[in-house]
Amino acid sequence: xxxxxxxxxxxxxxxxxAKITEISAGTEKTAKSEQNLEDLLLGLGFEEGAEIEVRHQxxxxxxxxxxxxxxxxxxxxxxxxxxxVETLHPFSGSVLGS
Amino acid sequence: MQxxxxxxxxxxxxxxxxxxFNALTGNRQKVGNYxxxxxxxxxxxxxxxxxxxISIIDLPGTYSLTPNSPDEVVTHxxxxxxxxxxxxxxxxxxxxxxxxxxxxxxxxxxLKRLGHPILVALNMMxxxxxxxxELDPDRLSEELGLPVVTTVAVRRSGVEKLVxxxxxxxxxxxxxxxxxxxxxxKPELSVRDLQKEARRIAQAATIREGVEHALTRRIDxxxxxxxxxxxxxLGVLFLMFQAVFAWAEAPMEWIDGGIVTLQQLSLSSIPEGxxxxxxxxxxxAGVGSxxxxxxxxxxxxxxxxxxxxSGYMARAAFLMDRVMTMAGLNGxxxxxxxxxxxCAIPGIMAARxxxxxxxxxxxxxxAPLMTCAARLPVYTLIIAAFIPNTDVFxxxxxxxxxxxxxxxxxxxxxxxxxxxLKKTLxxxxxxxxxxxxxxxxxxxxxxxxLGLLERARLFIRxxxxxxLFSMILLWGLASFPASPxxxxxxxxxxxxxxxxxxxxxxxxxxxxxxxxxSVALVPGMAAREVAVGALGTVYALSGSEDAVASSLATxxxxxxxxxxxxxxxxxxxxxxQCLSTLAVAKRETNSWGWTVFMFSYLFVxxxxxxxxxYWTTKAxx
Numbered sequence: 001x002x003x004x005x006x007x008x009x010x011x012x013x014x015x016x017x018a019k020i021t022e023i024s025a026g027t028e029k030t031a032k033s034e035q036n037l038e039d040l041l042l043g044l045g046f047e048e049g050a051e052i053e054v055r056h057q058x059x060x061x062x063x064x065x066x067x068x069x070x071x072x073x074x075x076x077x078x079x080x081x082x083x084x085v086e087t088l089h090p091f092s093g094s095v096l097g098s
Numbered sequence: 099m100q101x102x103x104x105x106x107x108x109x110x111x112x113x114x115x116x117x118x119f120n121a122l123t124g125n126r127q128k129v130g131n132y133x134x135x136x137x138x139x140x141x142x143x144x145x146x147x148x149x150x151x152i153s154i155i156d157l158p159g160t161y162s163l164t165p166n167s168p169d170e171v172v173t174h175x176x177x178x179x180x181x182x183x184x185x186x187x188x189x190x191x192x193x194x195x196x197x198x199x200x201x202x203x204x205x206x207x208x209l210k211r212l213g214h215p216i217l218v219a220l221n222m223m224x225x226x227x228x229x230x231x232e233l234d235p236d237r238l239s240e241e242l243g244l245p246v247v248t249t250v251a252v253r254r255s256g257v258e259k260l261v262x263x264x265x266x267x268x269x270x271x272x273x274x275x276x277x278x279x280x281x282x283x284k285p286e287l288s289v290r291d292l293q294k295e296a297r298r299i300a301q302a303a304t305i306r307e308g309v310e311h312a313l314t315r316r317i318d319x320x321x322x323x324x325x326x327x328x329x330x331x332l333g334v335l336f337l338m339f340q341a342v343f344a345w346a347e348a349p350m351e352w353i354d355g356g357i358v359t360l361q362q363l364s365l366s367s368i369p370e371g372x373x374x375x376x377x378x379x380x381x382x383a384g385v386g387s388x389x390x391x392x393x394x395x396x397x398x399x400x401x402x403x404x405x406x407x408s409g410y411m412a413r414a415a416f417l418m419d420r421v422m423t424m425a426g427l428n429g430x431x432x433x434x435x436x437x438x439x440x441c442a443i444p445g446i447m448a449a450r451x452x453x454x455x456x457x458x459x460x461x462x463x464x465a466p467l468m469t470c471a472a473r474l475p476v477y478t479l480i481i482a483a484f485i486p487n488t489d490v491f492x493x494x495x496x497x498x499x500x501x502x503x504x505x506x507x508x509x510x511x512x513x514x515x516x517x518x519l520k521k522t523l524x525x526x527x528x529x530x531x532x533x534x535x536x537x538x539x540x541x542x543x544x545x546x547x548l549g550l551l552e553r554a555r556l557f558i559r560x561x562x563x564x565x566l567f568s569m570i571l572l573w574g575l576a577s578f579p580a581s582p583x584x585x586x587x588x589x590x591x592x593x594x595x596x597x598x599x600x601x602x603x604x605x606x607x608x609x610x611x612x613x614x615x616s617v618a619l620v621p622g623m624a625a626r627e628v629a630v631g632a633l634g635t636v637y638a639l640s641g642s643e644d645a646v647a648s649s650l651a652t653x654x655x656x657x658x659x660x661x662x663x664x665x666x667x668x669x670x671x672x673x674x675q676c677l678s679t680l681a682v683a684k685r686e687t688n689s690w691g692w693t694v695f696m697f698s699y700l701f702v703x704x705x706x707x708x709x710x711x712y713w714t715t716k717a718x719x
Contacts, residue, residue: 039289040532043161045201047293056322062420063429063531065322070310071198072318072535074416074429079530 004087009066010077014054018085020046020068037082044073052085101143101153104185108173108209109193110202111159112536114221116140118193118249119156120545121257139172144261155187162289163208177212189215191260196226196233196248197308197537200300206242207292218246219260225537231308238303314409314538321410327417334410338401339505340498342474346393353393357386372577380573384631385566391478395471395557396550402437403549407541411436412533419531425513426520428452429531431461435512438468439505442679445470446686456524460516462686463524463696466679467512467672469505472626476670477504479630483651484663508671511703572632576617595620595636609705610665610712614657626676660719665712672704 012018023041045068046052055072056065063076107122109115123142140156157176158169165174179186192209194202206218220235239246247260320326361382368374405411411433419429430452438445445465452458469477481497488496520526575595582592599617606616618632630650637653654663684693 037530039162039164040530042289042293044532044534047290047297056318057324058322058416058419059324059328060420062324063416065318065416065535067310069200071201072314072537073533074412074419074535075532076419076530079532 004089006084006086009052009054009080009083009085010064012052012054012085012087014057017051017053017088019088020048020050020052020083021086022048022084024082024084037079041079041083045069045071046073046083051088052083102150103152103189104187105152105154106176106187106190106214107154107156107193108177108190109159109221110161110195110198110205112534113159113193113195113202115159115193116156117542117545118219118221118257119154120542120548122154122261124548160205162205163212177209177214187214189217191217191219193219193221196220196222197229197231199233199304200296203242203296203300204292206244207295210242210244216244217260217263218242218244220246220248222250223248224250225311225539226308229308229311230306231304232306234303234305238299241299241302311537317538318413318535321413322416327413331414331417334405334414336502338398339502340494341401342394342397342501344498346397349393350390353386353390357382357390360386375577376570376573379635380569381566383634384569384572385562386631386634389558391471391475392554392557394474394478396554398439398471398474399550399553400546402439403546404541405436407539407545409536409538412535415531415533416535421513425516426524427457427461427516430533431457434461435465435468438465438470441470441472442466442468442676443682446679446682449686454526454530456520456526459687459692460519460524462683463519463692463699464512464516466676466696466700467508467515469508469671470626470676472676473670473673475630476626477501477667479633479651479654480663480667483654484658484660504667504671511671515699515703569631569635572617572620572635576635609669609709610659610662610716611669611708612658612662615662615666626670626673661712661715664715665708668711669704669708672700672707 006021009018023038023046050069051067052069053067054064055067057063058065058074061077063074064080065072065074066080067073107115107119119140119142123144141153142156143151143153145151155176157173160170160173162170163174163177165171176187177190190209192206194206206216209216218238220233220238226233235246235248245263247263249257249260321330361378364374364377364382368377405414414436415429415432418432422429422431431449434445434449434452436445442465445468446462449458449461449465452461481500485497485500490496490499572595575598576593578593580592595617596613598620599613602616602619603611603613606619611619614633614636617636618629620632633654634650637650637657658666680693680697683696684690687693
């Protein structure tokens with residue numbers, strides 16, 4: 001009940017602090033000509049243990065602006081789903097129901 | 099010129115690398131292009147007090163040495179000595195953002211394994227101070243096994259120090275006492291190992307973590323707000339276009355006055371005849387009518403440079419991502435397209451930051467629909483002549499509003515064309531958006547001035563070469579052969595230009611263009627703004643001598659009907675004629691097919707738009 005939750009980044013509510021637990025970009029969506037999502041994420045500082053917080057979302061369900069260890073990175077929800085996070089503190093409000 | 103030390107500047111994007119390069123080389127830098135790949139190549143040479151030369155190359159910013167984009171390929175190849183364009187550097191200055199140490203250190207560690215002597219420039223120390231970050235450069239140097247120098251590119255502090263370090267009698271001395279730059283004993287490390295090591299070093303060298311930049315956060319709370327953000331963006335764009343009109347007015351009048359003075363001077367000092375006509379009607383009238391737009395182009399570029407340097411440009415891409423996705427593009431296409439407002443050429447070139455080839459192609463194809471600065475002369479002229487200078491409401495002028503509408507039509511058409519292309523010829527999965535939103539910074543005045551000077555130089559060089567040449571050619575075509583003694587029409591009617599224009603008029607008459615416009619479209623092929631100069635020449639020659647002195651706008655008011663003027667504006671939203679754009683498109687797409695396609699679709703759109711405008715307006719009045 002008072003434990004933290006693990007969830008994909010695109011489900012993390014705004015302004016809830018979390019830690020990255022895993023980065024696993026599924027290969028099924030990436031065509032072979034396209035860049036590896038995992039490499040791109042790692043290059044921008046997404047790594048296991050980094051602190052993360054969703055700050056903004058673009059209009060009309062646009063991209064997310066997330067703070068990763070002090071850097072603000074923009075990415076689409078579909079790509080954010082590859083990042084698994086664990087909330088630092090329990091928070092109120094349903095995530096799974098949203 | 100053989101340099102004694104070849105230095106390469108490398109680093110992550112947003113590390114302040116270019117500012118540091120500007121601080122090091124000042125205006126002694128050369129900006130060119132890598133042949134074939136059109137990645138911007140910036141080089142400069144500085145001289146040590148003992149007369150030895152240090153050449154500096156600013157390699158494109160990259161997050162890693164895994165080459166993913168053309169930019170990164172250039173950097174990678176130059177560093178590993180695979181480049182046929184670049185000699186392998188003797189030493190590397192790796193620029194590291196002090197406010198984001200951990201991430202940048204990962205790149206340093208990666209770089210270290212290549213075996214170059216590396217000097218680490220711990221840059222943006224001022225920003226680190228602002229964010230209350232405290233670092234220990236000596237500890238960093240010790241942990242990395244590399245010399246570290248702290249710099250603030252904007253204030254030259256540390257830049258001198260860096261230069262002085264490079265001026266030691268023996269370059270290798272600099273790296274004495276540090277561990278061999280490359281450690282081959284360790285097996286290949288994975289990205290995750292590098293990250294772990296970078297994290298460890300960053301932690302060791304950090305005395306105080308610092309606080310998040312509060313101002314950036316406060317600004318973002320408004321600027322990235324889903325409601326207020328787009329409003330702000332629209333406001334910025336609107337301000338930009340109003341400024342182009344209002345602020346440029348005074349300097350444009352000075353230039354105009356200067357040209358008229360020169361013309362009068364030539365009229366009184368050169369004996370009447372062919373030479374006088376060439377100078378007054380050809381060179382001065384033609385080139386003058388193009389040079390006059392320099393203030394507007396510089397104001398537009400100043401806005402774009404400031405937006406980029408302040409960190410706002412990436413936010414604009416963030417806000418526009420959803421809209422761009424609807425057109426099948428991604429937010430990162432927004433920057434190339436926004437640059438295209440200045441000129442389609444840098445815009446098309448900026449498209450290489452888009453890694454998906456299909457998106458890149460789509461972006462290149464629609465870039466010419468963004469209203470480039472070269473179209474401003476045409477818009478300004480026609481608007482000034484035909485749109486009354488009245489206030490619509492609250493200080494917003496009708497002229498500015500029409501200008502805004504012209505830009506908006508261009509943007510909307512670009513989105514529609516992109517959407518159609520993505521559904522047909524460049525079909526594919528929607529691209530990805532993944533980018534850093536840098537911390538806000540006050541743009542460096544030096545970088546702004548250097549950027550503007552470079553643009554001004556490019557524009558004046560165009561005016562001095564392509565445009566001057568086209569003007570003289572047009573003047574020649576317009577002056578010969580001379581009219582018969584029993585002439586009933588103005589001289590130009592009988593000239594070669596008149597004949598070409600009248601032949602083309604068959605094509606253009608249905609959309610309301612007269613033969614004078616048809617003539618002007620021919621040299622307009624060289625560069626869009628030449629059309630204005632050409633109109634200047636055509637009307638100066640076809641009217642009385644007074645026409646030279648009176649402004650072109652007044653001449654057009656009596657020579658064109660309103661439907662023709664509006665049709666001409668509509669034509670120019672799509673106008674395909676710009677040889678340099680087509681040349682760059684050919685080089686970037688490496689395909690004649692796509693280049694021909696670009697020209698053809700623009701021509702068809704321009705023709706339809708002008709025709710529709712002409713006939714609609716004619717029916718209404």
